[in-house]
Each structure stands twice: as structure tokens, then as C-alpha cells.
Amino acid sequence: MSGKRALFFCAASSSIDPKYNQAAREAVRAACLCGYEIVSGGTIKGTMKVVSDTARECGARVRGILPRFMEGLEYPEMDDLIWTDTMSQRKELMREGVSLAVALPGGVGTLDELAETCTLVRLHQCDAKIVIFNVDGFYDILERLFDYYVETGMLDMPTRRKYIFVKTIEEFKKEL
Numbered sequence: 001m002s003g004k005r006a007l008f009f010c011a012a013s014s015s016i017d018p019k020y021n022q023a024a025r026e027a028v029r030a031a032c033l034c035g036y037e038i039v040s041g042g043t044i045k046g047t048m049k050v051v052s053d054t055a056r057e058c059g060a061r062v063r064g065i066l067p068r069f070m071e072g073l074e075y076p077e078m079d080d081l082i083w084t085d086t087m088s089q090r091k092e093l094m095r096e097g098v099s100l101a102v103a104l105p106g107g108v109g110t111l112d113e114l115a116e117t118c119t120l121v122r123l124h125q126c127d128a129k130i131v132i133f134n135v136d137g138f139y140d141i142l143e144r145l146f147d148y149y150v151e152t153g154m155l156d157m158p159t160r161r162k163y164i165f166v167k168t169i170e171e172f173k174k175e176l
């Protein structure tokens, strides 16, 4: 791998408040300006398309990982388009060579990708920095859950500190 890679977990839904896609644009633009190649699920759906559109507008390399059963949904202008057999393989390959993993507002799919990455960081199987972009309080409830894990002894504080929640694009930029 020649450069830095940032992975964005995000919504497949198109029925979300536009403020979440606006935050996605700002975050991807900031990452591109810092020289990151952008990795995502690589489909034309929801925020994933916004992520790829923004990365291309910024002139960054774009890498998408899709399971074969999503053929037809791939973003048309990927620099690297990688097909997998399963969703599990997709998650594994999405993390390949990545130094930054960002969770934008998303649903269960995003939560799944984030939770697996949090577990792998905890087990020292992934060394990406995890940044959760808490746009307009979207992830307040997850932040409380993570703190509750610490209170109940389910999660140790050093690991908890590796799950970085940011509220604004200025805070986000400081993590790049």
C-alpha cells in the first residue's frame, strides 16, 4: 500500500435526514485533504454514494468492497472494486491496510461493521484508529452504552479510550 487509507462505515438508506450526508461530505473531504485513500462498502446506495462522490470530487483514490450478491449496485467509478463471497469477508477486506475507521450515522449494518472493528481493536487484531462521528447527537445513545460497559466492568477504560466520539467537524479533523 502506498498511502494512508480511511474506511467509512455509513448508511445504505436514502431516507435519512440530509444533515447526515452533509456531515459525511465534510468528513470525507477533510480526510481527502489529509491524503487518505477512501474505502467504503462501495455501493450506489445512501451515504455510501455520498462518500464515493465526495472522494472523487476531491481527487482521492476510492476503494469499494462488495459481496457478489450485490452485483449491479456497485459504484461505477471505483479505482479498486473488490468482490467478496460473503458479508464477513467484505468486512475483513474493508479493514485491510486501514489506519482510520470512521463510523458515520448509519443503521444496523453500520453498527455491525463498527462493533466488529471495536472488538478487533480490543483484541489487538486491528490497529486502526476508531472515530465515531456523533452528528447532532446521533450516537449519544451508543456513547452512553459504551460508558455503561465501563461502569459494569464489561469494558476496560484503556480500550474505551480507543473508541473516539467526536461531535463536530473541527473535532473530527483533529483525529486525522
Ligand code: AMP
Pocket (backbone or CB within 6 Å): 009, 010, 011, 012, 013, 041, 043, 045, 048, 070, 106, 107, 108, 109, 110, 111, 113
Ligand atoms: P445500514 O447502516 O444498516 O444502512 O447498513 C449500511 C452498511 O451495511 C454499509 O456500509 C454496507 O456495508 C452494509 N449494507 C447493509 N445493507 C446494505 C444494502 N442494502 N446495500 C449495500 N450495503 C449494505
